[in-house]
Amino acid sequence: MTPEEVKHHIKTYVLVFVALAFLTVVTVAISYLDLSVRPAVILALIVASIKGSLVACYFMHLIDEKVTIYWTLLATVAMFMVLMFVPLGTMLNHTQM
Amino acid sequence: MDIPFTVKNRPDTGLYNGKLGVWLFLASEVMLFGGLFSAYVFLRTGVDSWPVGADILNVPLATLNTMFLITSSVTMVMSWASLKLNDFKKFKLYAGLTLLLACLFLVVKYFEYTAKFDHHLFPSTNNFLGIYFTMTGLHVLHVIGGIFVIYYYWRKFDHNHRTLINNIFCALFLVAIFTNWDEGIKGYETTNGLISIVLLLVALVSSRKEQFKLKTKYLILGTFFVGALGIFNFHGTGYYLFLFLGLLAIADSFIFKSNTTYESDPEHFTNRIEIVGLYWHFVDLVWIFLFPVLYLL
Amino acid sequence: MTIDHHKQSFWTKYVFSTDHKIIGIQYGITSLVWLLFGFVLMMIMRYQLAYPESPIPFVGGLIGEGGILPSEMYNSLGAMHGTIMIFLGVVPLAFGAFGNYFVPLQIGAIDMAFPKLNAASYWMYFLGSVIMGIGFFVPGGAANSGWTSYPPLADIATTGQTVWLFGMVMLITSSLLGSINILATVIQLRTEGMTWMKLPIFVWTQFITAFLLLLAFPPLEAAGVLQLMDRLAGTSFFMPSGLVVSGEVLTNAGGGSPLLWQHLFWFLAHPEVYVLILPAFGIVTEVIANNTRKPIQGYKSLVYSMVFLGFMSFVVWAHHMYLTGMGTSIGAFFQTTTMIISIPSVVILTALLLSLWGGSIRFNTPMLFALGFLPMFGIGGLTGLPLGLAAADIHLHDTYYVIGHFHYIVAPGTIFALFAGIYYWFPKMTGKRTNEMLGKLHFFFSFIFMNGVFMPMFIQGLAGVSRRLWDGGEIYAHAADVLYLNEVMSVSAWLLGLSQLFFIINMIISLKGEKTGEANPWDATTLDWTDTTSPPLGHGNFEKVPTVYCGPYEYSVPGSKEDFTPQSKKG
Numbered sequence: 001m002t003p004e005e006v007k008h009h010i011k012t013y014v015l016v017f018v019a020l021a022f023l024t025v026v027t028v029a030i031s032y033l034d035l036s037v038r039p040a041v042i043l044a045l046i047v048a049s050i051k052g053s054l055v056a057c058y059f060m061h062l063i064d065e066k067v068t069i070y071w072t073l074l075a076t077v078a079m080f081m082v083l084m085f086v087p088l089g090t091m092l093n094h095t096q097m
Numbered sequence: 098m099d100i101p102f103t104v105k106n107r108p109d110t111g112l113y114n115g116k117l118g119v120w121l122f123l124a125s126e127v128m129l130f131g132g133l134f135s136a137y138v139f140l141r142t143g144v145d146s147w148p149v150g151a152d153i154l155n156v157p158l159a160t161l162n163t164m165f166l167i168t169s170s171v172t173m174v175m176s177w178a179s180l181k182l183n184d185f186k187k188f189k190l191y192a193g194l195t196l197l198l199a200c201l202f203l204v205v206k207y208f209e210y211t212a213k214f215d216h217h218l219f220p221s222t223n224n225f226l227g228i229y230f231t232m233t234g235l236h237v238l239h240v241i242g243g244i245f246v247i248y249y250y251w252r253k254f255d256h257n258h259r260t261l262i263n264n265i266f267c268a269l270f271l272v273a274i275f276t277n278w279d280e281g282i283k284g285y286e287t288t289n290g291l292i293s294i295v296l297l298l299v300a301l302v303s304s305r306k307e308q309f310k311l312k313t314k315y316l317i318l319g320t321f322f323v324g325a326l327g328i329f330n331f332h333g334t335g336y337y338l339f340l341f342l343g344l345l346a347i348a349d350s351f352i353f354k355s356n357t358t359y360e361s362d363p364e365h366f367t368n369r370i371e372i373v374g375l376y377w378h379f380v381d382l383v384w385i386f387l388f389p390v391l392y393l394l
Numbered sequence: 395m396t397i398d399h400h401k402q403s404f405w406t407k408y409v410f411s412t413d414h415k416i417i418g419i420q421y422g423i424t425s426l427v428w429l430l431f432g433f434v435l436m437m438i439m440r441y442q443l444a445y446p447e448s449p450i451p452f453v454g455g456l457i458g459e460g461g462i463l464p465s466e467m468y469n470s471l472g473a474m475h476g477t478i479m480i481f482l483g484v485v486p487l488a489f490g491a492f493g494n495y496f497v498p499l500q501i502g503a504i505d506m507a508f509p510k511l512n513a514a515s516y517w518m519y520f521l522g523s524v525i526m527g528i529g530f531f532v533p534g535g536a537a538n539s540g541w542t543s544y545p546p547l548a549d550i551a552t553t554g555q556t557v558w559l560f561g562m563v564m565l566i567t568s569s570l571l572g573s574i575n576i577l578a579t580v581i582q583l584r585t586e587g588m589t590w591m592k593l594p595i596f597v598w599t600q601f602i603t604a605f606l607l608l609l610a611f612p613p614l615e616a617a618g619v620l621q622l623m624d625r626l627a628g629t630s631f632f633m634p635s636g637l638v639v640s641g642e643v644l645t646n647a648g649g650g651s652p653l654l655w656q657h658l659f660w661f662l663a664h665p666e667v668y669v670l671i672l673p674a675f676g677i678v679t680e681v682i683a684n685n686t687r688k689p690i691q692g693y694k695s696l697v698y699s700m701v702f703l704g705f706m707s708f709v710v711w712a713h714h715m716y717l718t719g720m721g722t723s724i725g726a727f728f729q730t731t732t733m734i735i736s737i738p739s740v741v742i743l744t745a746l747l748l749s750l751w752g753g754s755i756r757f758n759t760p761m762l763f764a765l766g767f768l769p770m771f772g773i774g775g776l777t778g779l780p781l782g783l784a785a786a787d788i789h790l791h792d793t794y795y796v797i798g799h800f801h802y803i804v805a806p807g808t809i810f811a812l813f814a815g816i817y818y819w820f821p822k823m824t825g826k827r828t829n830e831m832l833g834k835l836h837f838f839f840s841f842i843f844m845n846g847v848f849m850p851m852f853i854q855g856l857a858g859v860s861r862r863l864w865d866g867g868e869i870y871a872h873a874a875d876v877l878y879l880n881e882v883m884s885v886s887a888w889l890l891g892l893s894q895l896f897f898i899i900n901m902i903i904s905l906k907g908e909k910t911g912e913a914n915p916w917d918a919t920t921l922d923w924t925d926t927t928s929p930p931l932g933h934g935n936f937e938k939v940p941t942v943y944c945g946p947y948e949y950s951v952p953g954s955k956e957d958f959t960p961q962s963k964k965g
Contacts, residue, residue: 006181013178017171024163024388031151031393044389051385059174059378066111068581069120076124079609079708080131087139087657090712090724100505102582114507114582121574125612132616132658136631139654221628224649228631231623 016058023051104365119372123379130383133235137228137390148225150392153218155209159392162205163384169198170381173247173374180367185359188370192251195377199244206237229391236387239380246373250356250366252349318347407932412509415930417516418495419823422816425486428523429809430894432478435471437891442468443866444884465864469538470554472862474529476541477558480666481565482523484808488673489569489607490519492815493576493600495823499922500594502585502942502962504934507578515571522564529557540862542663545632545655549624550639556625559618566615573604573611580604585921587942591697592961594920594946595690598697599676602704603669610665610708617658624650631655653718660711668707670804671771672700674811675742678764681814682746684918685761686753687957689947692745699738699745706735716784717791725784732782739775743768759833763814766841767807774802777852792862795855798848806844813837813897818916825909825928832900839893846886850879917958919948924960 001009027047035043057063062073101107102114110117141147150156176191213219213226220230321343359366408416434453441450442463454461463471498506506512529536534552537543548555580601584593593601620631628646632655635648683690690696712720712728746768755761777799780786790796813836820828857876859867866880867873914923922930925940940962948959 001181003182006178010175010178013171013174017167020167020170021164024160024167027389027393028156028160031156031389037394041394044393048386048389052382055170055378055382055385059170059381060375068110068112068117072120072124075605075705076127076609078705080127082708083128083131083135083613083661084138086709086712086724087135087654088142089727090653090657090720100503100507100509100583107582110581112582114578117582118508118511118574118578121577121608122570125570125574125608127612128609129612129616132613132661133620135613136616136620136654136658139657140631140649140651143651143654144649219628220623221630221647223647224630227623227627227629227647230627231619231629235619 012058016054019054020051023047104362104368113368115368115372116375119375123375126379126383130232130235130386133228133232134386134390137232140224140228144224148223150225150229150394153226154229154392155212156392158205158209159388162202163388165198165202165205166381166384169195169202170378172198173377177367177370177374180363180370183363189251192247192370196244196247196251199240199247202240203237203244206233232387232391236380236383239383243373243377243380247377250370250373252355318351321347410513412505412513413932414494414498414506414509414512415823415932415935417512418491418493420516421486421490421494421519422492424520424523425483425491428478429483429487432475432483433891433894435475435478437887438463439468439471439475440884440887442864444881446865446868466538467535468864469540470530470535473537473540473543473558474526477526477537479804480541480670481562482519482526484670484804484812485569485666486519487812488677488808489576489600489603489669490516490572492596492673492677492812492819493572493603496819496922497576497597497600498579498583499926499930499935500597500920501580501583501588502921502925502936502940503579503583504936504939506575507582508575511571512575515568515575518564518568518571522561522568525557525561525564529554529561532557542659543621543655544659545621545624545652546634546637546639548621548655549632550644556622559622559625562618563615566611566618569607569611573607576600576604577608585939585942588961589942591694592942592945594676595679595693595696595700596673596676596920598700599672599679602700603672606665606669606672606704606707610662610669613658614662617655617662620658621655653715653720656715656718657712660714661708664711664714665704665707667800667803668703670808672703674767674771674808675700675746677811677815677818678746678767680918680920681760681764681818682749683947683949684818684916685756685758685764686749687756687949688749688753689945689949690745691748691751692741693945693947695741696745699741703735703738703742706731706738710735710782713782713787716787722784729783733779736775736779736782743772743775758817759828759830759837760814760818762834762837763810763817766837767810767814770802770806770810770844774799774804774807777802789858790855792860793855794851794859794861797861798851798855801848801851805848806841810840810844813840819922820904821910821912821915822922822926822928822930824905825911826904826907827910827915828904829900832896832903836893836896836900839896840890843886843890843893847883847890850876850883854879917956919944919958919960920946921961925962 027044030043030047031040062069100114102112104113106113172191172194176188176195179185179187179191210230218226220227321340356366358369411417411420438450438453438457441448447462449461450457450463451461457463457467494506494512498504526536532553534554536554537548537551537558539548539551539555543555543558580593580597620629623629624631624633630647630650632652633644633646633648633650634652637644637646637648679690679696710728710731712724713732716725716728750765777795781790781796781799817828817833820826854867854873854876855861857872859870859873859876863870867877911928913926913928915928916923918924921940921942925936927937931937942961943964944959944961946961948961950957951959
C-alpha cells in the first residue's frame with residue numbers, strides 16, 4: 001500500500017467514525033419513541049447491522065479481501081443463522097399447540 | 098527453514114497466516130456469542146413477560162460506553178495506518194488512546210455493575226439480568242484480553258515507560274489509602290501506611306532520575322509488599338484494585354520482555370497490529386449488537 | 395517463525411516441543427491412555443450389569459463397601475465413560491494425533507501454520523483431561539448427569555458437574571486452537587502444485603472436521619458458561635419455574651428452559667458425530683487405496699459428499715430431541731434433513747466398497763481393520779435410520795438400541811479405522827514394522843468381540859430395555875426374555891479388553907525392534923511416504939520441499955513402470 005492510499009484510507013476511517021457516532025445517537029433516539037416491540041426490534045437490528053457492516057467492511061478491511069475469507073465468513077453466517085432461528089422455530093411451534 | 102507466508106501474503110488467498118488465523122478465531126467467536134444471543138431470543142420468546150432493558154439498565158452510561166468503544170476502534174485502525182506510514186510515534190499515541198478508551202469503558206462498566214448490586218439486582222434475580230450479566234461479562238473479558246494484547250505491543254521497555262507505570266501505580270495507591278483512611282489508617286497499620294507512603298515518595302522521586310531506573314522495580318515490589326501487609330485492615334474496592342494493579346505492575350516490571358518485533362521486522366509488527374485490530378474491531382462489533390439488544394429493546 | 399537446528403534438551407525436544415510430529419505423538423499417547431481408561435470404566439459397569447450387586451473383582455476395593463458398585467457411582471462411570479471416550483479419547487486421537495502428524499506431511503508443509511498455538515492446544519487438552527480426572531475425587535464423585543449433562547438434573551447435581559464444565563471449557567478451547575491451526579495450515583501451506591482437487595482424502599476429512607469443530611464447539615462453550623452461571627451464580631437459564639426436587643419447590647427465579655440446553659448441546663454434539671467419523675473415512679480411504687493398488691472410486695464425489703455432509707450435520711441436531719415435546723412440524727423438518735444426510739454417507743460407503751472392485755487386495759493388518767470398518771459402519775449407519783424417524787424413535791428412544799447404533803459407528807467403526815491408521819503409519823512414525831501375526835490376531839478377536847458386545851444391544855433395545863438401568867433391567871418383566879444377553883455382552887466386553895493385549899504387546903515389541911528405515915514400505919503415493927524419511931526429519935520434515943504434479947491415488951497407471959506414481963513425480 002502506498003502512503004497516498006493509506007492517507008485516503010484514513011479519510012474513510014474518519015467518515016466511518018462519524019457515521020457510527022451518528023447511528024448510535026439514532027438508535028438511542030429511536031428507543032425513546034415508544035414504538036411497539038416488533039418495529040422497535042426491526043429498526044434497532046437494522047441500525048445495528050448497518051453499524052456492524054461499516055465496522056467489518058472498513059475497519060476490518062473486509063471490502064479489500066479475497067474469496068477465502070468470504071467463503072469462511074459465509075459458512076459462519078449460515079451456521080449462525082441456523083443457530084439463531086431453528087431453535088426458535090421449535091419454540092414458536094410449541095407455544096402454538 | 099521458515100514457515101512460509103508468516104509475513105507476506107500467499108498469492109492465491111491474499112492472506113498471511115496470522116490474518117487467516119484471526120479470522121477463523123473470530124468466526125468461532127461469532128458462534129460463541131451466537132450461542133448466547135440464541136439463548137437470549139429463546140428465553141425471551143419462551144416467557145410471557147420480559148422486562149424492558151431501559152427500565153432497569155442505565156442507557157446514558159451505556160451510550161457513553163458505546164462512544165468509547167467506537168472511538169477506540171477508530172484510534173486502533175489509525176494506529177495501524179500510522180505504522181503503514183512508518184510513523185512509530187503516532188502509533189504509540191493512537192494505541193495509547195485505544196488503551197485509555199478501553200480502560201474508560203471498564204471504569205464505566207464497573208460503575209454500572211456496582212449500581213446494580215447496590216439495588217440488589219443480581220444475575221439470579223431474573224433471567225433478563227442473568228443474560229445481561231453473562232453477555233456483558235463475557236464481553237468485558239474480551240475487552241480485558243484486548244487491553245493486555247494491545248498493551249503488549251504498545252509498551253516499550255524504556256525509562257519513560259517505567260516512570261509512567263510507576264507513577265500511575267503510586268497515584269492509585271495513594272488514592273486507595275486516602276479512600277480507606279477512616280477504617281485503614283488507625284493504630285498498627287498507621288506505620289504500614291506511613292512506610293508505604295515514604296517508599297512511594299522515594300519511588301516517585303527516584304523514577305525521575307535515569308541512574309535510579311533499575312532500582313525502581315524493586316521499589317515497586319517493596320511498596321506493594323508493605324501495602325499488601327494491610328490486607329487484614331484495609332477493605333474496599335480501592336484497596337483490592339491497588340493489589341490487583343500492583344501485581345500487574347510487578348509482572349510488567351519483572352516478567353515480561355519487551356517486544357522487539359518492530360526493530361527487527363517492521364512489516365511483521367504492522368501485521369501483528371492489523372490482526373490485533375481485527376480482534377479489537379470485533380469486540381466493538383459485538384458491543385454494537387449487545388447495546389441495542391440488552392439496553393434498548 | 396524460524397525453525398533452527400540447535401541442540402535441544404529432552405524437555406524442549408519431547409515435552410514442550412512445537413514440532414507438529416512430537417505434538418501429534420503426545421496427543422496420540424495421551425488419548426490412547428484415556429481410551430483404555432474409559433474402556434476400563436465400562437468393563438466395571440458391565441460387571442454390575444451382568445451380575446447385579448455382586449462384588450466386583452480386581453477393582454472392587456477401590457469402589458467402596460464390599461466392592462459393590464453403588465448406583466450413584468454407576469451413573470458417574472456412565473457419564474465419564476461417554477465424556478472420556480469422545481472428548482478425551484477418539485477426537486484427540488483422530489483429529490489431534492493423526493491430523494497433527496500427517497496433514498502437514500501430506501500437503502508438503504514443513505510444520506503447522508502456528509507451531510506455538512499447536513503446543514498450547516495440546517497442553518490445554520492435557521489440562522482439561524486432568525481436570526476431568528480430578529472430578530473423580532471431589533465429594534459426590536465425578537459428573538453423573540450423563541455425557542449430555544441435561545439440566546435441570548445437571549444444574550442441581552453434585553460438585554463433579556462443575557468440574558466437568560470447567561474441564562469441558564478447557565477441551566473446547568483446545569480443539570478451537572487445533573482446528574484454527576489445521577484450517578490455516580491446509581489453506582495457506584499447501585506446497586506448490588497441491589491444488590484442492592489433488593489433496594489426499596485424509597486431508598479433506600481433517601479440513602472439514604476442523605470446520606465442524608470451529609463452528610459447532612463455541613455454542614457448547616456458551617451453553618457451558620450458562621450452566622456454570624446456573625450452578626454458581628444461581629441463575630435460572632435452564633431451570634423452569636416451580637421445579638420440585640425431593641418434595642421441595644426450588645427457590646430460584648425460574649423461567650428458564652431445559653430445552654435450550656438440549657438445543658445448544660446437540661448443536662455441537664451432532665456435528666461431533668461427524669467429527670468422530672470423518673477422520674475415520676479419511677484413514678480408511680488412504681489404506682484402501684494403498685492396498686487395492688488402484689485409484690479410489692469417485693474422488694470428486696467423495697469430496698463433495700464430505701463437504702455436503704459437513705454442512706448438513708449442522709441442521710439435523712434436533713433428531714435427538716423428538717421426545718422432548720417439540721412441535722410436530724419442526725420434527726418433520728428434522729426428519730427430512732436427517733434422511734437427506736444419509737445420502738452422502740451412503741455415497742461415501744459405496745465409493746469405498748466399489749474401490750475394492752477388481753483390485754488385487756493385500757490383506758495386511760491395516761487393510762483388515764479398514765475392511766472391518768466398512769460393514770461395521772454400514773450396520774451403525776443403517777440402524778440409525780429408524781432413530782431418525784420420529785414414529786420409530788418413540789419406541790426406540792433411550793433404549794439399548796440407541797447405544798448399539800452409535801457404538802457401531804464409533805467403536806468398531808471409528809476405532810477400527812484409528813487402529814488401521816496406527817498400523818498403517820507406524821512404520822512412518824518410528825521407522826520400524828509392526829508384527830503382522832499379532833496385528834491380525836488383534837483384528838480378528840476385536841472384530842468378533844466387538845460384535846459380541848454391540849449386536850445383542852439391538853435385541854435388548856427392541857425389547858424395550860432402557861439404557862440407563864443400574865441393574866441391567868432385572869426388575870422389569872419385559873426385559874426378562876433378553877436378560878441373559880447381559881452376560882453375553884459383558885463377557886464379550888472383557889474378552890475384547892483382553893484382545894487389546896495383542897495390540898499393546900505388538901506396540902512394545904515393535905518399538906523395541908530394529909529400524910528397517912524404509913521410507914515407503916507400502917509403496918504409497920502421497921507425500922508423507924514418498925518425500926520423507928522414516929521417521930521424518932525432526933525439523934522441516936522434508937530434505938527439499940516437494941512440488942506436486944499428480945493426483946493422490948495414481949496406482950497402477952497404465953504404461954507406468956511401477957504400480958504407483960508418487961504425487962511429487964513429474965509427468
